Amino acid sequence: MTQDNGPRDDENGTPDEPQDPMKEMLRGFLGDAVDSPEVDEMLRSLGMQGGVPGAAPGQTPGGVPGMPGAGEAGANPFAAMMAGNPAAFGALQAQVQAMFNADDSAVNPDLARDVARRVAVAGGDPSVGETAQRDADQVAQVASLWLDAATEFSALDGRARVVSRSEWVEATLPTWVQVLTPLAEGVNNAVAGSLEGRFGDDPETLESQLPPGMLPPGMDLSAVMGQMTPMLRKMSASMFSVQLGQAAGALSREVVSGTDVGLPLVEGEEVLMVPANVREFADGLEIDPAEVMLYLTVRESARQRLFAGAPWVRSQVIEAVRAYAADMRLDTDSIESKVASVDPTDPEAMQSALGDGLFHPEPSEAQRQALARLETWLALIEGWVDVVTDRATASTLPHAQALAETVRRRRATQGPAEKTFSGLVGLELRPRRMRDAANLFAAMEDRHGAAARDAVWDHPDIAPDAAALDDVLGYVEAWGRNEPGEATGTDFDAELEALLRDAQGQAEDSDGSSGSGESEGPGESGEDPGRT
Template sequence: MTASQDRPDEPEDSGLPPELEEVLRGLTGGRDLDPQMLEMMRGMGLDKIDPQTLQMVAGQVQSMFAGADESGAVDATVATDIARKTVAAEGDPTISAATSNEAKQAVDVANLWLDTVTDLDHSGLVGRAWSRAEWVEATVPVWRELVDPIAVGVSDAMGKALTKQLGNLGEGGLPEGLVPPGINPAQMMSQMGPMLRRMQGSMFSVQLGQAVGTLAGEILTGSEVSLPLVPAPDVVLMPQAITAFAEGLEIDEPQARLLLAVRESARTRLFHVVPWLGPQLLTAVQDYARDTTIDTDAIEEGLRSIDPTDAEAMQQALAGRLFAPQQSAAQKAALLRLETLLALVEGWVDVVTAAAVKPHLPQSEALGEAIRRRRASGGPAEKTFAALVSLELRPRRLRDAANLFAALEASGGAQARDAAWAHPDVAPTAADLDDPLGYVERSTAQSTGTDWDAGLDELLRGESGDGAPEGPSAS
C-alpha cells in the first residue's frame, strides 16, 4: 500500500520514494508536504536515489532529528549519543572491581584527612570510579541546561539570516537545480522554517555532544570544572585520565589519586553543605548565555558565498562568527559573579587540600604545582565553553581567593575560614578579593559584634552582671 493510499487527502503521487516522504513528515510534525518542497526535492534528484542508500540516509536523518523540538533547543538524547560515540572512539575501558575499590579507598582516606582541617560535613559521600561514558550520561542534562539559551538564540538567528540571504540571492543566484523555476527561495525557506529550526537545534546538539565527549576524556575528577556537575553523594574519580596525568608528571599514581580525591572530596563537601553555591554558579552561566548577542551580520556574511545545502561548508563559514565581540552589561555582571564564585571555590579547595595532604604526601607540592599549571594554561572546560557560548570558565582570581581564605584561617582558624560560606550575604565579593585583609577585619568584627552589642545593651539598661540594678540603692 502506498503512502497516498494511506492518506487519501494528499496528492496521489508526490514523485518521491515513500521512505523519504516518511522522513519529511517526521521533520514537519506530520503535516502535509508543501508542493514547493516536493518540487525542490525532485529537482535535486532525490526521487532517483537507490532505495538501499535512501534507507540508510533516512535512518540517519530520523535518528538525528528524533525528539528535537522546533525551537532549536538542545536535544539531550542526540548530545549524549554523540558524546558517547566520541569517547568510544578514543577508547573507554570498563571500570574493573579493583579500580572501583581503589577509588573508594582513596576517597575514604581523603575524607579522614579533610576531617582534621574542616568541619564541613561529609556524611554519606561515597568514592566512585567512572568510565567516560558514565560521566557523559550523568552530566549531559546539566550541560544542556547551561547551553540551551544560546542554542535557541543561534538557531533563530541562523534561520533568519539564511532566509534573508536566499531572498537576496534570488532564483538566479542559487546553485542550478536547487530551486525549481518560478519558486521564491525566501518564501520556500519560510515554509521550511520548522524543519530548519530542528536542523539547527540538532547541529548544536551535535556540537555539544562532541564537546562533552572531548571533555570526558580530559577531566580528572567529576566536578573538576568547578561546577556542580555530579551531585552528592558521589565523589567521582576518572581512573584513565588520572593514570595518564601521573605518567606525564612521572609521579607515583597512588599519590596523584589521593591528592585528586582530596580535592574532589573537598569540592563535593562544599557544594553539598552550602546549598546556595551550586545554584548561583549555574545561574551565572545561564544568565551569561541568555544575554549573548548573536552577530547576525557576521552570519549573513558567512552564508553569502556558500551552498546552503552543504552542512560542512556552513559550519566552516560560521566558525568564530556566531557571537558579537562586545559583551552586554548583563553579561559583564554575570561574568563578574561567575569568575568570583569560581575563584572562591577553587581558592578554598586549594587552601583546604594543602593543609590536609601536607603531612601525608611527599609529592604534594609537585602535584599542586602541576594542577596550577594545568589550570593557568586553560583547562578543558574553558575550551569547551569558549566554543559553545563564547565563555571562558577560568578562576582568574584564584590566587587572591586563596590568600583571602588563608588570611581568615590565620586570623580565626578553620572555623573562621569556613564561616565565609554561611550565607551569600557574608560571602566574599569581587571587591573583597581586592582587599582580603579588609574582609578579614570586617568578618572578625562581625563575629565578635554579638557579644559586644550584648554588653553595650546591658550597660545602657543599667543592669549588672547579677541582674541587680546599678546606682544608689534604695534605703
C-alpha cells in the same frame, strides 16, 4: 501560474495527485532513494506529509522525470549509497529524526549527548571495571577521613563512582544544557532570523536561493515556506546542540573528576572520578598513580562537600553562568555573512560555517559584570578547595606539594579542550584570581581559625566578593569586627535590642507631645518593630 507542468498519468493523461513539497526537496539529496517506503514512513513519523496513501511501495506519485536526482539511483552517488547500505540509511534516519523530532527548546539534549559521546570515545574510552570501583571506594573513605579533620563541612552521603569519559558526558550534560540554554536561545534566534531574512516572505525569493532545478515546476512554494520557519529554528537549535556536544566531549577527555572545571556539574553528593584521565594526569610526574588518584579524590570530595554543605553556592554559580550566557553578544554581522555564503540546503556546510566565531570579541558592559561575578565565584570555590586540600594532605601524602603545584600549572594554561569549549560556547572555564582566593582563605584560617574560614559560606551576604579579593587583609580584619564572637566580644543581639528600644521610646515621646494619635518612625504601628 496557469500552465500545468506536473507529471501526467500514463493511462488517462490526467495530472497526478499534488506533489509533496518537502519530499521533492529531499529528492535533490537522495534521488530515487526518496521513493523508498522507509523514507515515506520516516517523513510520516516526522509529521512532514511524506508519501501519499495508496501509493505503491517504492513509488511516490508526482515523480518528475528529468529532475536532478531523478532516474536511476546510480545517477546520484548519495542515493546509490543509501540504496546499497541500509546501515547508512539508518544512521541518516536517526540523525534526521533527532533534529526534527526534537521539541521547540533551544537545545536538543539527545543530539548533544550523541555528539558528545562520539567525541568522548574517539581515540579510545577505556571501560571501568569492578576492581577500579572497589579501589575508588577505599580511596574515597581515606579522603573522607582526612577531610573530616580539615573542614567543618560534613561528610558526603553519596558514594565515589569511577566513570569512563562517555559516562562523564552522561552525568554532566544535563547541567550543561541547563546553564547554556540562554546562550542557545540567542544563537538560535540570530541564525534563524538571518535565514528567514534571507528567504523573505516571497516564494520567488526562496526559489532564487535554491539550486537551479531543485524544485519541480508547478510546486506550491508557499507550502514549502510554511514548513521552512519551524525547520530553520530546529536546524539552528541542532547546530548549537552539535557545538555543545563537541565541546563537552572534548572536555571529557581532559577532566579528572566530575566538577574538575569548577562548575557544579554533578547533582547530589556523588564523587565522580575519571581513571583514564587521572592516569594521563599522572604521566611524567614520577609519582605513584595511586597517590595521584588519592590527592585528586580529596580535591573532588572537598568541592562536593562545599556544594552539599552550602547549597546556595551551586545555585549562585549556575545563575551566574546563565546570566553570563544570556548577556552574550553574538557577532550577527559574521552570522549574516556566513549564512549568506553557504547553501541553505546543506546542513554540513552550515555547521562548518558557524563552527566558530559566533561570539563578539568585545563583550558588553553587562556581560563584563556577569563574567566578573562568575569568575569571582569560581575563583573562591577553587581557592577554598586549594586550602582545604592542603590541610588534608600536607602531612599525609609525601608529594602533596608537588601535586598542588601541578594542579596550579595545569589550571594556569588553558588546555586544548578548554580552548575548544571557549571557541564553540564562548565560556572561559579557568578564571583568574584563584591565587588571591586561596590567600584569602589561608589568611582567614590563620586569623580566625578553620571554623571561620568555612563560615564565610554560611550565606552569600557574608561571602567574599571581588572587592575582598582586592583587599584580602581588609576583608579578614573586617570579619573580626563584624562577626559576633570572641574576636570582638561584641553582643550584637544586645546591641540590636537596645536600638529597637530607643526607636520605640522616641515614637512614644512623639505621640505624647503631638496629641494627634499619629506616630512617626519605626514604631508607628504600636508594635515592637523587631517583631512580626
